[in-house]
Amino acid sequence: MALQAVRASPHVVGASPARRLLALAVVALLLIASAGFALGLNVGLSLGWIALALGIAIAAGFASAGLVPTVGSLWIVGLWWFAFPPLVGYVTDGWAESTRYNHPRMLGYGYELARAELLGGIEYGVRYGLLFAVVIGVVGYVVGMISSRISTRKKESR
Numbered sequence: 001m002a003l004q005a006v007r008a009s010p011h012v013v014g015a016s017p018a019r020r021l022l023a024l025a026v027v028a029l030l031l032i033a034s035a036g037f038a039l040g041l042n043v044g045l046s047l048g049w050i051a052l053a054l055g056i057a058i059a060a061g062f063a064s065a066g067l068v069p070t071v072g073s074l075w076i077v078g079l080w081w082f083a084f085p086p087l088v089g090y091v092t093d094g095w096a097e098s099t100r101y102n103h104p105r106m107l108g109y110g111y112e113l114a115r116a117e118l119l120g121g122i123e124y125g126v127r128y129g130l131l132f133a134v135v136i137g138v139v140g141y142v143v144g145m146i147s148s149r150i151s152t153r154k155k156e157s158r
Contacts, residue, residue: 011064011066011067011141011145012066012067012068013066013068013069014060014064014065014066014067014068014069014070015063015064015065015066018060018063018064018065018066019065019066019069021063021065022056022059022060022063022065022069022070022073023069023073025056025059026056026073026074026076026077029052029056029077030076030077030080033080033084034080034084037084037085037088038088042100049077049081050136053074053077053078053132053136053140054136054139054140055140056070056073056074056077056140057070057074057136057137057138057139057140057141057143057144058140058141058143058144058147059144060073060140060141060144061140061141061142061143061144061145061146061147061148062144062145062147062148062151063144063148064145064148067137067138067141070137070140070141071133071134071137071138072133073133074132074133074136074137075129075130075132075133077129077133078125078128078129078130078132078133079122079125079126079129080125081103081104081125081129082103082104082121082122082124082125082128082129083103083118083121083122083125085100085101085102085103085121086101086102086103086114086117086118086120086121087118087121088101089101089102089114089117089118090114090115090117090118093114095114095117101114101117102117102121103117103120103121103124103125104124
């Protein structure tokens with residue numbers, strides 16, 4: 001009975017069309033970022049990407065895409081930030097100790113092998129990518145959900 005109530009809540013699992021649109025938007029974003037990185041653009045972790053992720057979460061809340069799909073989608077984005085550059089360096093053999101193929105880190109040291117850099121990026125992506133997704137996802141989703149309710153009430157009052 002409790003499981004059915006959770007499924008019925010649009011803010012936990014979301015509405016089906018909005019979930020699909022969220023997934024398509026995140027896949028498109030990662031494809032564009034991957035192509036940009038392959039072309040040599042600086043598409044790593046930055047304030048602009050954090051603002052874009054917050055915008056995705058707000059839009060997901062506004063469209064009732066669901067908190068779980070929103071956090072999951074942002075976790076994939078966070079994992080991409082940490083794991084994709086080292087993966088490209090590992091696959092292309094273009095990795096060096098201080099290049100754009102290193103994952104973002106707080107401390108200045110790097111790994112000595114490309115494989116270790118990739119595994120470190122995956123580890124950071126799982127750990128800090130999830131933290132990023134939960135914080136940005138919940139805050140953005142709540143802001144979007146509140147904005148949607150305010151917008152709906154203003155339309156109804158007219």
